[in-house]
Amino acid sequence: MSLAHPQWLFLLALIPVLGIVALLTARLRSQRWQAFVANRLRPALLRKTAVFGRWLSLLFLLVALALLVVSLAQPRGDAGTKSETVKGRNILFALDLSRSMRVTDVKPDRLSQGKAIIYEMMEAMPNDRMGLVGFAGKPYLFAPLTVDHGAVKETVEQLDETWIPTGGSDVVGALKFSIETLKKTGVQNNALVFISDGEKHDGSLDAVLAEAEKAGVYIFTVGVGTENGAYVPQTGMPDDKFRDRGGRTVLSQMHPEILKQIADGTKGRFVVAGSGVDIPALAETALAGIDQFELQGREKKVVIEFYQWPLGIAIVSLIISILTATRWRPIAARTAVAATMAGTISTSGAATPQDATASLAGGHFDEARQHFHDLAEGSKREEDASRYRLGEAEASYKAGEYRKAAEAYSRALMSDNKAVERNAHLGAGASLFHLGWQSLGSGESYPDPAPEDTKAFDDLVKAKLKELAEKEVPDGGETESFTFFNALIVNWTDAVRHFNSALKLSPGDKDASQNRALTVRYLERLEELLKEQSEESQQQIPQDQGQGQGQPQEQEGEGEGKGQPNENGQGGEKDDKGPNGDKDQKDKGPNGDKEQDKGKGKGDKKDRPGETPQERAKRLLEENEDMQKGPLAPGRREFQIPEKDW
Structure with missing residues (x-):
C-alpha cells in the first residue's frame, strides 16, 4: 500500500481543530441563551432539541472530511509489472553527416533540418522500432533498432559532422551497411529512411539497390538542401568558407537525381524537405504496406487504485450527517424527503x-x-x-448507404480480434464494390442474383462513356471521363486489397475468395473496354492533310508561273493542292467546304447549320489540339493489380 500524494494528509491535523471549534461554539451559544432568557421562561420560549443528534451529525461530518482527505492522498496498491506488446515495424534512419550538411541554403542548415524530420517521424509513429545510422566517408550504427524512442532522440540531438573522422559521402557504403543491419532483424519487410543532400557517391547503385529489393528493404529518401546550393562553411578560414586542396571555395548543391534513383530502385518514395509536404504523414502512408509484427514494449508498473473506497464511505457519512442534523417536523415532510433521497434516478434513454x-x-x-x-x-x-x-x-x-458502411467498416479495423477484423475487411471490400457499381449505374444496385456474364456491365460502361463524351471538354486538366473511371478503379482496387486481407486472416473464406474473383473480373473487363474506347478515339483523330505534289516556281516578270495550266487554261498561279487536287485545301474544313471568317474559329463548339452529329464530332476533334483528354489516352495511368497486399 502506498500513497500517490501523501502531502494531502497534513490536512488531517485540521479535523480535531474543527471539532474543538464546534464544541466551543456550542458552549458559547448556550451561555448566551442563559444570559438572555431566564430559566423559568426558557421552556416556553425555546424548543428543546436532541443534543445527541447534533453531536452525532458533527461526528459523521468529521469522519467524512477525514475520509475525503485520505481519498485525495490517493492510496494505491502495487500489483507488479507487465510488458506491453504492440504492433510495429522496423524503421532505420540513415543520416548524412558529411561536411556539406552544414551548408545553410536551408535554415538553419541541412543537418538540423534532417534531425527535425527524424523527430517528427518518431512522434508520428510511436509504436515502431527505430534505429540510427550515421555516415560520411564510412557508416556507423549509432543507435540499434529499439522501441525506446527517447534513447534514439537523445543520440540524434548529440550528432554532428565531427562524429565520423572520415570525410566524404559514401552513399553506396551507407546503403550496404543499412541493408545488412536490417537483414539481421530476421524480418522480411523493413524500411530505410535515407536523409542526405546526395552531394557525392562512389560506385554503382545498381548492385546495392538490387540487394535492397531482394532483402525486402523499402527505401524512403529525403533530400535536404537546394539545387542552387551554397558554399560549405568552415570556421577559421578566410570569409569562413571551406576550400579544397587547390584553394578554391567549395559550392555544395543538392543532387535529387541520385536520391530519386535510390527510391525508384526499391519502389520507394522521394521527397524534398522544406517543400511544404507533410513528410511524416507521407512516410506513414508510404510505409503502410510494410508487414507489422509484435514488439515487446516497455515494462509498465501495474497499480491498483483504492481511493474509491474512502471516497464512497465519505459520501455516505456526509449524507448521514445531513440527515441527523435535520429537524424533522411533520410526517408528510419526512415521507417527501425520504422519497427524494431514495428515489430512483431516471435513465437518459440511451439505447x-x-x-x-x-x-x-x-x-x-x-x-x-x-x-x-x-x-x-x-x-x-x-x-x-x-x-x-x-x-x-x-x-x-443493408440500407444501401455503402459510403457510410465503408467508413464504419474501416473504423472497425481497429479491433485486435481476428474475427472482427476479417468481417470488417470483407464488409469494406463489398461496400467499395457496390459503391463503384452504384456510381456506374447512376444509383442502381448490383443485380441479385449476380449475372453470369459481363453484358450488363458492358452496357453500363458504354452508356457512361457515351454520357461523359457528350459533355464539353475542359480547357485544361483531366476530363470528367478520366476522373470518373479513375475513381472507380481506385475503389475496386481497394476492395481487392480488403478481400486479400480477409483471406490472410481466414485462408479458407469462401465469401472473400468469390468476391475477390468477381471484383478482379470486372476490373479486367473495365480495362479492356477503356482500351477499346481509347483505340476508337485515336482512330477518329484526323490525319494531317498532304501537300500538293509539286510547288510552282516563282520567276521574275509579271508573276506568270511555269506550272501546269488550270481548268481555265490559265497558268502561272500558285496551285496549293491537296491529295485530291482541291485548291486551297488548307483553308477548308473537314468536309471540304471552305471556311469563311464569320466568327467560327478554332474552339467553336456550337452546332452549325446543316451539320450532322458525326461531322460536328470530327470537327471538334480537329479543332482541339490537345488530343490527350480521352478516358484513357496515351500517357494516362491504367489499372494494374498491385503486386503486394494492402
Whole structure:
C-alpha cells in the first residue's frame, strides 16, 4: 500500500481543530441563551432539541472530511509489472553527416533540418522500432533498432559532422551497411529512411539497390538542401568558407537525381524537405504496406487504485450527517424527503446493445445504425467500440448507404480480434464494390442474383462513356471521363486489397475468395473496354492533310508561273493542292467546304447549320489540339493489380 500524494494528509491535523471549534461554539451559544432568557421562561420560549443528534451529525461530518482527505492522498496498491506488446515495424534512419550538411541554403542548415524530420517521424509513429545510422566517408550504427524512442532522440540531438573522422559521402557504403543491419532483424519487410543532400557517391547503385529489393528493404529518401546550393562553411578560414586542396571555395548543391534513383530502385518514395509536404504523414502512408509484427514494449508498473473506497464511505457519512442534523417536523415532510433521497434516478434513454440488435433484425436500419453509432461513441473500450462499428456498418450496408458502411467498416479495423477484423475487411471490400457499381449505374444496385456474364456491365460502361463524351471538354486538366473511371478503379482496387486481407486472416473464406474473383473480373473487363474506347478515339483523330505534289516556281516578270495550266487554261498561279487536287485545301474544313471568317474559329463548339452529329464530332476533334483528354489516352495511368497486399 502506498500513497500517490501523501502531502494531502497534513490536512488531517485540521479535523480535531474543527471539532474543538464546534464544541466551543456550542458552549458559547448556550451561555448566551442563559444570559438572555431566564430559566423559568426558557421552556416556553425555546424548543428543546436532541443534543445527541447534533453531536452525532458533527461526528459523521468529521469522519467524512477525514475520509475525503485520505481519498485525495490517493492510496494505491502495487500489483507488479507487465510488458506491453504492440504492433510495429522496423524503421532505420540513415543520416548524412558529411561536411556539406552544414551548408545553410536551408535554415538553419541541412543537418538540423534532417534531425527535425527524424523527430517528427518518431512522434508520428510511436509504436515502431527505430534505429540510427550515421555516415560520411564510412557508416556507423549509432543507435540499434529499439522501441525506446527517447534513447534514439537523445543520440540524434548529440550528432554532428565531427562524429565520423572520415570525410566524404559514401552513399553506396551507407546503403550496404543499412541493408545488412536490417537483414539481421530476421524480418522480411523493413524500411530505410535515407536523409542526405546526395552531394557525392562512389560506385554503382545498381548492385546495392538490387540487394535492397531482394532483402525486402523499402527505401524512403529525403533530400535536404537546394539545387542552387551554397558554399560549405568552415570556421577559421578566410570569409569562413571551406576550400579544397587547390584553394578554391567549395559550392555544395543538392543532387535529387541520385536520391530519386535510390527510391525508384526499391519502389520507394522521394521527397524534398522544406517543400511544404507533410513528410511524416507521407512516410506513414508510404510505409503502410510494410508487414507489422509484435514488439515487446516497455515494462509498465501495474497499480491498483483504492481511493474509491474512502471516497464512497465519505459520501455516505456526509449524507448521514445531513440527515441527523435535520429537524424533522411533520410526517408528510419526512415521507417527501425520504422519497427524494431514495428515489430512483431516471435513465437518459440511451439505447442498449439489445435495442440496436432488435432494430437491425426488424429491418429498421437507420434506427439500428444510429444506436450502434451512439454505443460506439460512448464505449470506453476500443474493442467494444470496434464491434459496435461493425454493427453500424452492417446497418448502413443493408440500407444501401455503402459510403457510410465503408467508413464504419474501416473504423472497425481497429479491433485486435481476428474475427472482427476479417468481417470488417470483407464488409469494406463489398461496400467499395457496390459503391463503384452504384456510381456506374447512376444509383442502381448490383443485380441479385449476380449475372453470369459481363453484358450488363458492358452496357453500363458504354452508356457512361457515351454520357461523359457528350459533355464539353475542359480547357485544361483531366476530363470528367478520366476522373470518373479513375475513381472507380481506385475503389475496386481497394476492395481487392480488403478481400486479400480477409483471406490472410481466414485462408479458407469462401465469401472473400468469390468476391475477390468477381471484383478482379470486372476490373479486367473495365480495362479492356477503356482500351477499346481509347483505340476508337485515336482512330477518329484526323490525319494531317498532304501537300500538293509539286510547288510552282516563282520567276521574275509579271508573276506568270511555269506550272501546269488550270481548268481555265490559265497558268502561272500558285496551285496549293491537296491529295485530291482541291485548291486551297488548307483553308477548308473537314468536309471540304471552305471556311469563311464569320466568327467560327478554332474552339467553336456550337452546332452549325446543316451539320450532322458525326461531322460536328470530327470537327471538334480537329479543332482541339490537345488530343490527350480521352478516358484513357496515351500517357494516362491504367489499372494494374498491385503486386503486394494492402
